[in-house]
Amino acid sequence: MSLRSSIPPGDVAVPDRVRALAGNAEPVPVWRNELGGVTFRVGALYVKWGPRNLEASMAEEAERLAWAARWTPVPEVRDHGETDTEEWLVTSALEGESAVAPAWVARPDVAVRAIAVGLRALHDVLPVEECTYDWSVPTRLARAAARGIALPAELRDPPSVDRLVVCHGDACSPNTLIGPNGRWIAHVDLGALGTADRWADIAVATMSLGWNYGPGWDETFLDAYGVDPDPVRTAYYRALWNAT
Structure with missing residues (x-):
């Protein structure tokens, strides 16, 4: 998993799925990885969006976050889903x-x-x-x-x-x-x-x-x-x- 991420520039295109999840809030890009995924801050939430791939699964991440939360501080999962071409994960924002x-x-x-x-x-x-x-x-x-x-x-x-x-x-x-x-x-x-x-x-x-x-x-x-x-x-x- 030789994957690096970076803080994206402000001109990142917002996917339709993220727009729909954001409602009236304006998505702000905060992170991007080499697989084409972007994380957006949407009010008090984060929306992690990306094309479906064989290296990572946001459904699996949601499951692991829920498990780990019993013992250690991690974001709370609010929503997740996928289609044939994309997947997304919505979590609560944490301090820090x-x-x-x-x-x-x-x-x-x-x-x-x-x-x-x-x-x-x-x-x-x-x-x-x-x-x-x-x-x-x-x-x-x-x-x-x-x-x-x-x-x-x-x-x-x-x-x-x-x-x-x-x-x-x-x-x-x-x-x-x-x-x-x-x-x-x-x-x-x-x-x-x-x-x-x-x-x-x-x-x-x-x-x-x-x-x-x-x-x-x-x-x-x-x-x-x-x-x-x-x-x-x-x-x-x-x-x-x-x-x-």
Whole structure:
């Protein structure tokens, strides 16, 4: 899932579906991904819209959000649906800002620690024994094969599991929300949530730091998360992410 997202310019076309969901409110584009999906702020709600694809499902995300909400702060699902060509997810707005909002990009030392502490909290609180969603290496390899992706042979021999947790599934920097006090307050975009080695999240989270804050933040992140560096697992899970 080598997928990057960005804050879109103000001239983004608003899909008819989003217009219909917005009613009298004016949709404001706040996020866009490489799959063609755009998230809009609509009053006190967010509308996530995108073309249907084989890599992600908003119906699955709605289900995972509802499950995770029993233990950790995530957006409340208000509506979701799909047609043959599009899908959408409506959630409540939460306080705070994305960790890549300009205010936090200007304070990377605070943002990186908040992301790390938030990810550790997520890993500690979500119960593996009650999670029916799977994000393990065999499952990810099988899904990639189903999409016709040819994977390097070395990815079929993963390192042993360090600690099995319920992973976020897309622990990139933008998916942590930070409050005015500089502490994490919630997570968003849990469409791939599932059980896996915690390094499947950590490796991608630290890789994302470079995209958003520049190089050199891995040590700060690992210190705040509370784990020693693991070059082997980091390299493997970054390669798996980029390949699938």
